[in-house]
Amino acid sequence: MRLQVSLLDMPELPMSIIMDYCDFPAILNLLKTCHSFRDYIKTHKPLPQITQIGFSNQRNQYICNVSRTEHVFVMIVFDIWHDYCLHPMGGMFKMYYYKMANGCEVVWERSVDLDTKEERKIFLENEDFIEAFSRDLKIILEIQKFPIKDFTFWGGPGLSGGFHKAMQSNIFQAHRISFRNSHQHEIMEYLQHFCPKTLEAIYINCHDDVINGVKKPWMTISEVTKSEQWKGAMRVGMTIPGPYLAPIEDFGHLEKGYVNYRRIGLEHVKVMKEAFLSSNSLTKSFCLMFYECPDQEEIKRFLDPTLQKDRYLYRRPHHPCQIVSIQFMDTNGGYKQFEFSVMDIKNITEPERRSLPPIEVDANRILRGLMEELEDDSGKLEEKKIETPPSTTENPSCLSSVNRFFSRLFYGKQ
Amino acid sequence: MSVENAPVVDVDEAAIPVEKKMYYRFESNDKKEFRVSELAIQQSETLNRLVEAMGYTSEDVENKPAIAIENIDGKTLKLVFQWCEHHKGEAIPVDDGSVPKIVEIPEFDAKLMDIDNGLLFKLIWAADYLNIVQLLNVSCKKVANMAQGKTPAQLRRVYLLPSDEEDEAAKRAAQEAQDPRAREVEEEFEERKRQGGNSFF
Structure with a gap:
């Protein structure tokens, strides 16, 4: 039965209430009806914000239990904590696009647990399943507020084409991207669509032994680390073991990271140690995991010539109160790791403090650094407290200069 | 001018104070007249304020002309007042963010809204105009439910949306x-x- 008036003629308040009561598949289909409706949704955005979106065309028991081989799976998580009563079936929404002989079947599913599931199906005649996925994704992204918190690709050949079509030339803003079971070329295809300025973290993980029917390769990400997105990200994690992931220097800028090399040498530890000593960050941490290390004894000797410890502590040359910790751990799980972190000198034990190696720079460098900092913060001198380092094992000439400087500065002593 | 008998008023003598037993007269834009109890009028914030401001006595209600509601036709107004009479005395929901927004459509409301889409849309307009919160909620919920499981082409037909x-x-x-x-x-x-x-x- 036709109406005399369109839904679009509805006053603002009723329209907003109607949209509140429409579920996600209904809004998705309403968006496909006409320009005017898309404009309305874009202006008023009745959908809750998406915090996480991910898709895949792999069969993977960890993600979804899909029996049919040719499909695209999309998972969306809405930010509904403030409006939970409107979404009693939970914030997670799953969509499946199945290839059929004469079209495509789309299944929307929302479930709190295995017993409570809400499912809707729709058959699209003569529609290609990748096309249908691409069109829906485009619509979903068009009405979202950016940046989105988390974007995940579970990999799978042929899917990036659908993503390109949805994205067109648009640049996507997300805080975090995760790639699972993806090859470098797939990662690069997706990464180009993401804004380097908003991207904070990149995670590349590989859980399955077989990717796309091929045994898991020892991956490289040397192209990925050249991208602007990588250089802008402050947190990176990857569990892909590889003989040559990327040069270790490419990880030095990270605020937080973990990486799994197939094999490491002395150079890996040297580079990361220098990156930690020269950084200003108090929260920097990095976990260098590996399976093989022919230079293990050489590394230990480099870190501690006495070969008595598994935890090595160093003062930062330009911040003597900040300690860089390097800890060796054998997890007995097939891999070992060096864990790099930063801590305040107050948080180490007295014996550890006494055994700190001498600072490896001259006093002039320390003074220059301090003077620069003090010039920057000249208005805050009263609040600034800088501890003098203990004087047991340090280079005496260096520390006496520092102490004299502090005394003059804070106490007016000559 | 015809008088509609549609709102059959069931007054609970014990529960309602004597001064509340007044029936107001309203007239739709197509000159149909309705008698509505004061308690039922309270469901509409707009009408409630209007009658309060008028300060009519029982004699005024009978002797003065019916209050004209110029934006709503008789067919729609009849549904509105039927709903108000049925739900008179019920608490009016307040959207303060803490009240769950889940709306169940009661059987009476479902039957009342078993009408063509054009009239349903008019009912929503009327509920919005007269500020009848719960009627607006249930009628909007009904319209939203109509979208479930429909393809874009079906939605265009149901909601009269253009391509x-x-x-x-x-x-x-x-x-x-x-x-x-x-x-x-x-x-x-x-x-x-x-x-x-x-x-x-």
Whole structure:
């Protein structure tokens, strides 16, 4: 039965209430009806914000239990904590696009647990399943507020084409991207669509032994680390073991990271140690995991010539109160790791403090650094407290200069 | 002027104070008259304020002309007052963010709203205009439920939405109506393009 008036003629308040009561598949289909409706949704955005979106065309028991081989799976998580009563079936929404002989079947599913599931199906005649996925994704992204918190690709050949079509030339803003079971070329295809300025973290993980029917390769990400997105990200994690992931220097800028090399040498530890000593960050941490290390004894000797410890502590040359910790751990799980972190000198034990190696720079460098900092913060001198380092094992000439400087500065002593 | 008997008033003598037993008279834009109890009127914030401001006595209600509601026709107003009489005395939901927004459509409301979509839309307009919160909620919920499981083509039919092409054509027509010269300019531009001109100017 036709109406005399369109839904679009509805006053603002009723329209907003109607949209509140429409579920996600209904809004998705309403968006496909006409320009005017898309404009309305874009202006008023009745959908809750998406915090996480991910898709895949792999069969993977960890993600979804899909029996049919040719499909695209999309998972969306809405930010509904403030409006939970409107979404009693939970914030997670799953969509499946199945290839059929004469079209495509789309299944929307929302479930709190295995017993409570809400499912809707729709058959699209003569529609290609990748096309249908691409069109829906485009619509979903068009009405979202950016940046989105988390974007995940579970990999799978042929899917990036659908993503390109949805994205067109648009640049996507997300805080975090995760790639699972993806090859470098797939990662690069997706990464180009993401804004380097908003991207904070990149995670590349590989859980399955077989990717796309091929045994898991020892991956490289040397192209990925050249991208602007990588250089802008402050947190990176990857569990892909590889003989040559990327040069270790490419990880030095990270605020937080973990990486799994197939094999490491002395150079890996040297580079990361220098990156930690020269950084200003108090929260920097990095976990260098590996399976093989022919230079293990050489590394230990480099870190501690006495070969008595598994935890090595160093003062930062330009911040003597900040300690860089390097800890060796054998997890007995097939891999070992060096864990790099930063801590305040107050948080180490007295014996550890006494055994700190001498600072490896001259006093002039320390003074220059301090003077620069003090010039920057000249208005805050009263609040600034800088501890003098203990004087047991340090280079005496260096520390006496520092102490004299502090005394003059804070106490007016000559 | 005809008097509609539709709102059958069931007054609970014990529960309602004597001064609340007044029935107001309202008139729709097609001159149909309704008698509505004061308690039922409280469901509508707009009407409640109106009668309070008027300060009618029982004699005034009978002797003065019916209160005209000019934006709503008799068919719609009959549904509105039927709903108000049925739900009179019920608490009016307040949207303070803490009250769950889950709305169940009661059996009476479902039957009342078993009407064609055009009338349902008018009922929503009336509920919005008269500020009847719960009627607005249930009627909007009913309209939202109509979208479930429908394809875009079915949704266009149900909600009378245009297709993309119709939408664009309507926008063009509206633009042209605003500026008759626009069409001529566009045709001129197309003609120059056909002739191979690189620049319009």
